[in-house]
Amino acid sequence: MRSFLLSLLTTFAFAVSWTNAAETLKDSNPEAIPGQQVLMKAELPAQTGNARRGDFQLDESKTETMDFWFFMPSDETAKTDDGFPLMLFLHGSGERGDDPTAVKNHGPAKLCDNPEIAKTWKFITLSPQCKRGAYWSPLQLIKLIDQVCESYPVDRSRIYVTGLSMGGYGTWSVASVAGSKIAAIAPICGWFDTEKASTITMPVWAFHGDADQAVNVESERAMINAVKDAGNPDVIFTVYPGVPHDSWTRTYANPLLYDWLLSKRVPPTIESPAPVPGKQLAGSAKLPAKIGNPFRGEDRLDPNRKQTVRFWFFQPSDDSAKTDAGYPLLLFLHGGGEGGDNLEVLKKYGPPKLCADPERSKTWKFFTVSPQCNQGSGWSPKQLLLLIDAVCEKYPIDRSRVYVTGPSMGGVGTWGCAAIGEGKIAAVAPLCGHLSSPEAAATVKTPLWSFHGDADNVVSLDRDRACVDAVKANGNEDVKFTVYPGVGHNCWDITYDNQELYDWFLSKSLQK
Numbered sequence: 001m002r003s004f005l006l007s008l009l010t011t012f013a014f015a016v017s018w019t020n021a022a023e024t025l026k027d028s029n030p031e032a033i034p035g036q037q038v039l040m041k042a043e044l045p046a047q048t049g050n051a052r053r054g055d056f057q058l059d060e061s062k063t064e065t066m067d068f069w070f071f072m073p074s075d076e077t078a079k080t081d082d083g084f085p086l087m088l089f090l091h092g093s094g095e096r097g098d099d100p101t102a103v104k105n106h107g108p109a110k111l112c113d114n115p116e117i118a119k120t121w122k123f124i125t126l127s128p129q130c131k132r133g134a135y136w137s138p139l140q141l142i143k144l145i146d147q148v149c150e151s152y153p154v155d156r157s158r159i160y161v162t163g164l165s166m167g168g169y170g171t172w173s174v175a176s177v178a179g180s181k182i183a184a185i186a187p188i189c190g191w192f193d194t195e196k197a198s199t200i201t202m203p204v205w206a207f208h209g210d211a212d213q214a215v216n217v218e219s220e221r222a223m224i225n226a227v228k229d230a231g232n233p234d235v236i237f238t239v240y241p242g243v244p245h246d247s248w249t250r251t252y253a254n255p256l257l258y259d260w261l262l263s264k265r266v267p268p269t270i271e272s273p274a275p276v277p278g279k280q281l282a283g284s285a286k287l288p289a290k291i292g293n294p295f296r297g298e299d300r301l302d303p304n305r306k307q308t309v310r311f312w313f314f315q316p317s318d319d320s321a322k323t324d325a326g327y328p329l330l331l332f333l334h335g336g337g338e339g340g341d342n343l344e345v346l347k348k349y350g351p352p353k354l355c356a357d358p359e360r361s362k363t364w365k366f367f368t369v370s371p372q373c374n375q376g377s378g379w380s381p382k383q384l385l386l387l388i389d390a391v392c393e394k395y396p397i398d399r400s401r402v403y404v405t406g407p408s409m410g411g412v413g414t415w416g417c418a419a420i421g422e423g424k425i426a427a428v429a430p431l432c433g434h435l436s437s438p439e440a441a442a443t444v445k446t447p448l449w450s451f452h453g454d455a456d457n458v459v460s461l462d463r464d465r466a467c468v469d470a471v472k473a474n475g476n477e478d479v480k481f482t483v484y485p486g487v488g489h490n491c492w493d494i495t496y497d498n499q500e501l502y503d504w505f506l507s508k509s510l511q512k
Contacts, residue, residue, distance in 0.1 A: 024147070024150060024151040025040060025042060025147050025148060025150075025151040025152075026151045026152075028041070029041060029070075032070060032072040032152065033072065034072045034073060034074035035072075035073070035074035035118050035119065036071070036072075036118070037069045037070070037071045037104075037109070037112045037113050037118075037125075037127075038069070038070050038071075038072075039067065039068075039069055039070075039100055040067075040068055040069075040070045041065050041066065041067055041068075042065070042066050042068065042128075042143075042144050042147055043063045043064075043065060044063060044064055044065075044066050044140045044143050044144060045058040045059060045060045045062070045063060045064075045139075045140065045143060046058065046059045046062035046063060046064045047059075047064065047134065047137040047139075047140055049137075050135075052135040054173075054193055054196075056137060056138055056139050056173070056177065057139075058137065058139050058140065058143075064131075064140075066128050066129070066140065066144065067098075067100045067128065067129045068100075068126050068127060068128035068129065068144065069100065069103060069104070069109050069112070069125075069126070069127040069128075070124075070125070070126060070148075071112040071118070071121065071123075071124065071125040071127075072084075072124060072152070073121055073122055073123065073124065074118070074119065075119060075120050075121060075122055077122060078122035078123070078262060079153070079155075080155055082155040082156070082157065083124075083152075083153035083154045083155040083156075084122070084123065084124045084152075084153055084154060084155060085122065085123050085124070085154075085155055085158035085159070085160065085261070085262060086123060086124045086125075086126070086145070086148065086149070086154045086155070086158065086159045086160070087108060087123040087124070087125045087126070087160045087161075087162065087261070088125075088126045088128075088141065088144075088145060088159070088160070088161045088162070088163075088174070089107050089108040089109055089125060089126065089127045089162055089163060089167070090128070090130075090136055090141075090161070090162070090163030090164075090166075090167030090168075090170040090171055090174075091103050091105075091106065091107070091109070091127070091129070091130070091163065091164065091166075091167050092106070092163075092164045092165035092166045092167050092168075093165060093166040094165075095129065095130075096129070096130045096131060096132050096133070096134065096166075097129070097131075097132045098129075098131075098132065100129050102129070103127050103128075103129050104127075106164060106248055106249070106252075107127075107162070107163075107164060107167075107248055107252050108123075108125050108127060108162070108252065109125070109127035110252075111252065112125050112127075122258070122262070123160070123258075124148070124152060124153075124154060126144065126145070126148060128141070128144060130166075130170075135166060135169070135170070136163075136166065136167065136169070136170030136173060136174075138170065138173040138174040138176065138177045138178065139177065141161075141170070141174050142174065142177065142178050142181070145159060145178075145181070156181070156266070156393060157183060157265045157266045157268065158183050158262070158264075158265055158266075159181060159182055159183055159266070160182070160183055160184050160185065160186070160261045160264070161174050161175060161182055161185045161186075162185065162186040162187070162188065163187060163188065163190070164188040164189060164190075164247075164248040165188070165189050165190065165214065165215060165245065165248075166190075167187075167188075167190070168187035168188050168189050168190015168191065168206075168215070168220075169187075169190045169191055169192060170190075171185050171186070171187040171190060172185070172187050172190055172191070172192035172200070172223065173192065175199070175200050175202060175204075176192070176196045176199040176200060177199070179199060179200070179201045179202055180266065180269075180288075181266065182202050182266070183202060183203070183261075183264045183265050183266045184202055184203040184204070184205070184260070184261050184264035185200075185202060185203075185204055185205075186204075186205050186206070186207070186251075186257060186261065187204070187206050187207075187220070188206070188207045188208070188247055188248045188251050189207070189208050189209065189212055189214070189215045189220070189245055189247050189248065190206070190215065190220055191215055191219040191220055191223065192223050194222050194223055194226040197223065197226035197227045197229070197230045198230040198231075200227045200230070200232060201232060202232075202234075202264070202266075203234035203235070203264045204224070204227060204232070204234065204235045204236065205235075205236040205237075205238070205257065205260055206220055206223075206224055206235075206236070206237050206238070207237075207238045207239075207240070207247050207248075207251045208220050208221070208237070208238075208239055208240070208247055209239070209240045209242075209243030209244050209245065209246070209247040210239050210240065210241055210242065210243065211242050211243055211244045212243070212244055212245045212247065213244060213245065214244075214245040215245065217239060220237075221237065221239075224237045238251075267286070268286075269285055269286055269287070269390040269393075269394070270283060270284070270285045270390050270391070270394045271283065271284050271285075271286075272284070272313065272394070275313070275315035275395065276315070277315050277316060277317040278315075278316070278317030278361055278362065279314070279315075279361075280312050280313070280314045280352065280355045280356050280361070280368075281312070281313055281314075282310065282311070282312060282313075282343055283310070283311055283312075283313050284308050284309065284310045284311070285308070285309045285311065285371075285387055285390050285391075286306040286307070286308055286309075287301075287306065287307055287309055287383050287386050287387060287390070288301040288302055288305070288306065288307070288383065288386065289301065289302045289305040289306060289307035290302075290307060290377065290380045290383055291305075293378070294377065294378035294379060294380050299380050299381060299382050299416070300382075301380065301382050301383060301386075307383075309371050309372070309383070309387060310341070310343055310371070310372050311343075311369050311370055311371040311372065311387075312343060312346060312347075312352050312355070312368075312369070312370040313367070313368065313369050313370075313391075313395070314351075314355040314361070314364065314366075314367065314368040314369075315327070315367055315395070316361075316364050316365055316366065316367065317361070317362065318362065318363050318364060318365055320365060321365035321366070321506055322396075322398075323398055325398035325399070325400065326367075326395075326396035326397045326398040326399075327365075327366065327367035327395075327396060327397055327398060328365065328366050328367065328397075328398055328401035328402075328403065328505070328506060329366065329367050329368075329369065329388070329391065329392070329397045329398070329401065329402045329403065330351060330366035330367070330368045330369070330403050330404075330405065330505070331368075331369050331370075331371075331384065331387075331388060331391075331402070331403070331404045331405070331417075332350055332351040332352060332368060332369070332370040332405055332406060332410070333371070333373075333379055333384070333404065333405070333406030333409075333410030333411075333413040333414055334346050334350070334352075334370070334372065334373065334406065334407075334409070334410050335406070335407050335408035335409045335410050335411075335492075336408060336409040338372070338373075339372065339373045339374055339375040339376065339377065340372065340374070340375040341372070341375075342372075343372055346370050346372060349407075349492055349493060349496065350370075350405075350406075350407070350492055350496045351366070351368050351370060351405075351496065352368075352370040353496075354496065355368055355370075365502070365506065366403070366502070366505075367391075367395060367396075367397055369387070369391050371384075371387060373409075378409060378412070378413070379406075379409065379410065379412065379413030379416065381413065381416035381417045381419065381420050381421070382420070384404075384413065384416075384417055385417065385420065385421055385424060388402060388421075388424065388425075398509075399424075399510075400426060400509045400510040401426050401506070401508070401509050401510075402424060402425050402426055402510075403425070403426060403427050403428065403429070403505045403508070404417045404418070404421070404425055404428045404429075405428065405429040405430070405431070405501075406430065406431065406433070407431035407432055407433070407491070407492040407495075408431070408432050408433060408458070408459060408489065409433070410430075410431070410433065411430035411431045411432050411433020411434070411459070412430075412433040412434070412435070413433075414428050414429065414430035414431075414433060415428070415430050415433055415434060415435045415441065415444070415467070416435070418430075418444045418446045418448060419435065419440065419441070419443050419444055421446065422444075422445045422446060423510065424510075425446050426446070426447070426505075426508045426509050426510050427446060427447040427448070427449070427504070427505055427508035428444075428446055428447070428448050428449075429448075429449045429450070429451065429495075429501060429504075429505070430448070430450050430451075431450075431451045431452070431491055431492050431495055432451070432452050432453065432456055432458070432459045432464070432489055432491050432492075433459060433464065434459070434460070434463045434464040434466075434467045435467050437467075438466045438467055438469065438470035439470070440467075441466075441467035441468075441470045441471055442470040442471060442473070442474040443474070444471045444474075444476060445476055446476075447476075447478035447479070447508050448468070448471060448476070448478070448479050448480070449479075449480040449481075449482070449501070449504060450464060450467075450468050450479075450480070450481050450482070451481075451482045451483075451484070451491050451495045452464050452465075452481075452482075452483055452484070452491060453483070453484045453486075453487030453488050453489065453490070453491040454483050454484065454485055454486070454487065455486055455487055455488045456487070456488055456489045456491070457488065457489065458488075458489040459489065461483065464481075465481065465483075468481045478508075480504075482495075
């Protein structure tokens with residue numbers, strides 16, 4: 001790790017908003033009744049931009065109440081161990097307002113209200129109502145989907161969006177900003193900005209009548225062609241000859257649409273064997289690729305290109321720290337000397353070494369994930385937060401107890417995660433690392449325990465101290481700084497052998 005040079009230390013000063021709902025939808029709504037449609041409400045960030053013009057801004061400091069019909073299937077034939085498939089249905093402009101019964105005029109909301117159809121309906125179905133004069137906000141709708149997934153048994157790999165007219169536009173818009181979450185879309189007599197075609201990466205089956213005088217068929221045809229030209233191979237466009245604007249009635253009456261939807265899944269982000277308690281195993285995750293040079297502060301990702309990140313993962317056999325919510329998660333970031341394509345080198349020190357020790361592993365309490373960085377590439381905090389999300393969805397993790405630690409280059413990555421991970425990360429422990437400036441570090445609100453040797457001639461102790469002092473000066477009172485007298489760059493052996501660190505981690509959790 002001595003090859004890791006001071007000149008590679010850079011800034012990770014980013015802002016991320018992460019909201020933990022005070023209560024779930026279950027707590028604030030009527031009970032879901034299998035086979036029946038129930039009216040519910042969700043508190044969502046307020047829409048501020050003009051969604052009709054593609055301005056999808058939200059004001060997180062304000063909330064709006066959205067009414068939506070919720071249907072829980074009584075037919076469980078499509079349910080898996082991961083849960084039910086979920087369908088989001090978006091009505092057209094004529095159903096806007098404050099009378100939720102209007103939403104049942106068409107489409108899945110109407111079908112779920114039919115007792116006979118409801119008996120065999122296989123999707124958890126959300127049918128929200130848009131405010132009068134407003135247009136669908138895709139960011140609001142994604143928040144709604146997330147709340148439902150946190151409250152009800154949803155298979156996150158099978159989330160589908162469909163809608164008619166204005167809801168067709170809404171379907172395209174949700175797909176444009178949530179490609180990694182949506183398994184397939186079915187827009188009906190809709191339209192969208194062809195310049196955003198490259199964002200539509202999931203399967204598409206669109207429908208339109210060629211006699212539509214409200215939304216010209218050519219506007220959707222242009223979008224379909226643009227999506228194909230952008231490289232999406234799974235696109236179907238059905239045009240009904242002589243059919244006017246109402247192309248939705250026959251579409252939603254076609255069982256082939258639902259069979260097609262159920263055949264589509266979001267490709268797994270993580271591929272791994274089933275966890276074996278007490279054994280460290282190898283897995284991999286497909287994440288948005290890093291672009292730019294993280295060493296130079298260019299922490300940018302390409303959502304349309306995937307990068308495989310390999311990692312060790314360890315599920316404890318000691319369940320004493322496990323709660324009903326799951327295991328605490330420890331993300332370990334190695335230093336600059338262990339990059340490459342050989343996971344075995346990660347076992348030289350730190351948590352991967354401890355998890356590989358038959359005796360230490362018996363009492364290890366953390367679900368531990370130890371990714372490997374590409375040779376010559378720095379850690380991307382943005383990519384690491386996506387890895388945390390994927391791990392939390394894949395494995396039994398208590399999201400309120402997520403911790404990050406690492407030495408040297410991994411210490412820089414840990415600082416970076418702390419700078420942008422407020423609300424996702426409960427505590428961090430960077431070793432012999434720092435951000436590029438105290439100003440960058442001052443944004444850290446997460447509990448922090450930093451470690452450094454005072455004889456370190458690779459990474460500056462003074463710069464680390466300045467970052468820690470800036471965090472304290474900015475009001476974070478949960479900060480500790482341990483300096484080892486006479487210790488050089490390798491302060492990790494003594495740190496990771498100290499049980500006090502792990503007890504400190506376990507004392508920290510996110511406030512809900």
